[in-house]
Amino acid sequence: MTTTHAAGSPGATPEVLRYTAFTTVPEGGNPAGVVPDATGLGDAEMLAIAARLGYSETAFLTAGSQDPAVSARDDQQAYAVRYFSPEAEVSFCGHATVAAAVALAERDRAGSGSGSAEYVFVTSVGPVPVTVTEADGTLRATLTSVEPSVEGAADDDVAEALAALGWTAGDLDPLLPPRIAFAGARHLVLAAATRARLADLSYDFERLAALMRRLDVTTVQLVWRESGSVFHARDPFPVGGVVEDPATGAAAAAFGAYARELGLVPAETVLTVHQGDDMGRPGVLTVTLREGDPRVRVSGAAVRIPD
Template identity: 75%
Template sequence: MTTNSATNSPDSAPDVLRYTAFATDPAGGNPAGVVLEAAALDDAAMLAIAADLGYSETAFLTPDPSGAERAYAVRYFSPKAEVPFCGHATVAAAVALAERDGAGEFVFATQAGTVPVTVARDADALRATLTSVAPSVEDAADDDVTEALAALGWDAGDLDAALPPRIAYAGARHLVLAAATRARLADLSYDFARLEALMRRLDLTTAQLVWREGDFVFHVRDPFPVGGVVEDPATGAAAAAFGAYARELGLVPADAELTLYQGADMGRPGVLKVVLRDGDARVRVSGSAVRIPSTP
């Protein structure tokens, strides 16, 4: 068992761990910062750590006020702002806890709600499965979709009519836009400021850009300008939201397992598994996470 504890006294810097989520290779997936003992940090300190680290999110953990065993309050900061929920940092934090305390069940109290996480050993690495808060899906206004397409440099004809635009939520809000071709998805060059302004107005965390390869296989990309990041390499919160979207629109059965590939266009390939269960509105997202080695 590896001990990753930190002593957060005023005179010592917190131990900032670095993991990549949704991959078994440190060069793949989405890097996240993890601070397992953040009780001594205020908002400004957490934001400064996240900005200095430069990853799309860093998770900061404190013991849950209830005192329950293996339960934590978790806050997530991007380099620019706090976000209510982050899937890849949840996976990273849960794996870091499992390395320290042993695999099993954890409970994360987030600003979006309670998120149970189970960690088990897979063939190559520890794998975490989070269960989202209750999701929702709503229509996207035509004018907002038009503005999003303009910011992305897409035309209406670039969209897949079988997967209509929607705003989906499973802890954070995401605008789902489906590309008609893999080539359209691969060619991502957008107006950062214009998309950021739209996303702030709509309270969006990312734009979830999707291309459907098969019945249960999708390729996704997630611009994240509101977090100060051009693109997120693997986005667990958006994957959960997309699972709710796919079920709501009848694209998949009520019981289904989806595979989302993300990050390949950035050179950081990752795999996200999304599980839907009939009779349970919540969405489960799972993936591996591994420690990123320290550089000299």
Template identity: 65%
Template sequence: MITDEVPEAVPESDVLRYTAFATDPGGGNPAGVVLDATGLSAKRMLAVAAGLGYSETAFLVPGGPGEAAGSYTVRYFSPLAEVPFCGHATVASAVALADRVGPGRFVFATRAGEVPVEVDKGADGVLRATLTSVEPHVEEVGDVDVTEALGLLGWSAGELDAALPPRIAYAGARHLVLAVADRDRLARLDYDFDGLAAYMTARELVTLQLVWRAAEHVFHVRNPFPVGGVVEDPATGAAAAAFGAYLREQGAVTAPATLTLHQGEDLGRPGVLTVELREGDRRVRVSGAAVPIE
């Protein structure tokens, strides 16, 4: 167990390393996982996350909603700050638990709310987790805010996809959704790191969800994450859930629907996120594989 009593001696075996939304350790989004963080302060959690350097590390304490078996209280830290919810670290944590106790259902009590996670083993032997988001919502975003964000990205309004207007979407964390009309524009991402970090902090945004629509239910996405001290998140489950809610609210897809999001290709860490929208249920389900990083 990690404690503050030995601040410089964090046992290496206590910090697991998994990549989420990929079956290859070289793909997807790496996450740190501490399966029993009992007694660990927020200060030490942040120090562990900063030392690891991944976009997020999840810290689990056994016992959560109703103290039932399979329940955990979970906190997520980037190298710079705590975030209310992280999808890829949730998937990584659930698969890490399933590696030890077998597939099944877990319930994570997060700062954003209660998040159930189901883990199944496919015919290929790979464990895949499906998280169910908290209640999502979508907000309008003003023209001035959009113009400022575009300037920080080096984009122009004429490069946006008019069919997918800018919005702020939430499914556990806040994300500004900006859709471009051209795949090449998405590939050429180069932005003002400090300026965008300040912009996002002022609006309580966790990432920007930058998207290009390849087909009716297929999207390529990228997620700048300067507020976490990371240039770009390679695969972002929280943003995927928020984006699913956004698409439904905009009438861009009709539930029931299954969406495929490709992320990380431009970083050399390809990952695939599956987003499910069910009829009569506003919550969004996000699925993906996770494997240990050797």
């Protein structure tokens, strides 16, 4: 029998939850670890927990905020949040944010009877407001990104990425040029010309990881445009020790900024991103852009994975 102590106490064993984001079934979406109370945990302990779980990221939450610039409203709860992959800390993770917010809302619902809630996650890149709503028994979380940015990708770097992926320049969609986009984490965006090209993913793990470390990007965001508002995505994540991320909220936020910057979509729009289908873990991410607000909103459901 294992005894779980309050986090931060001697011999503490923190509660570790498993959720999957951007889906309504445990078999879909992107699994994430959630540690609701990481008080007293050091970097090595958090990394060890993330490595043991083996998910692309685990979110570690500590109630309250040490950032004097962050002031939560009376109806919001603030949490300091850190994210770890099995191999390193990550600046921001969208799917673990969605998973953590739904986990908190489920816990809070037990006391209030309502699954709706508002949180402020204080991350290393800035505060991220997260709203959870409930409809027909399903909880959905919407994160609002930090202010995004988009920059060019050097031709030599794109060529190296294509070589690592086993793609050619002809495999790219010429109407969606390569860029590096940021909305909490940096992502190299490459658009496939066909759905078949996107589906056939087999790459040189170490070669792509080396390029990504040099460019300081978290994933390579591979996309294919089905229509003006519907996209499909895949995200190699070798720098985190993961071949592919099944549903990537941070990359979806960055892609929303990319699509707006390039004028691919109206200033006020809602995009649907399908991800994980090729891995057998389908997920759906909703990306919302608002005119006059540079931030990007990413929404999705999340459910607990049975122990």
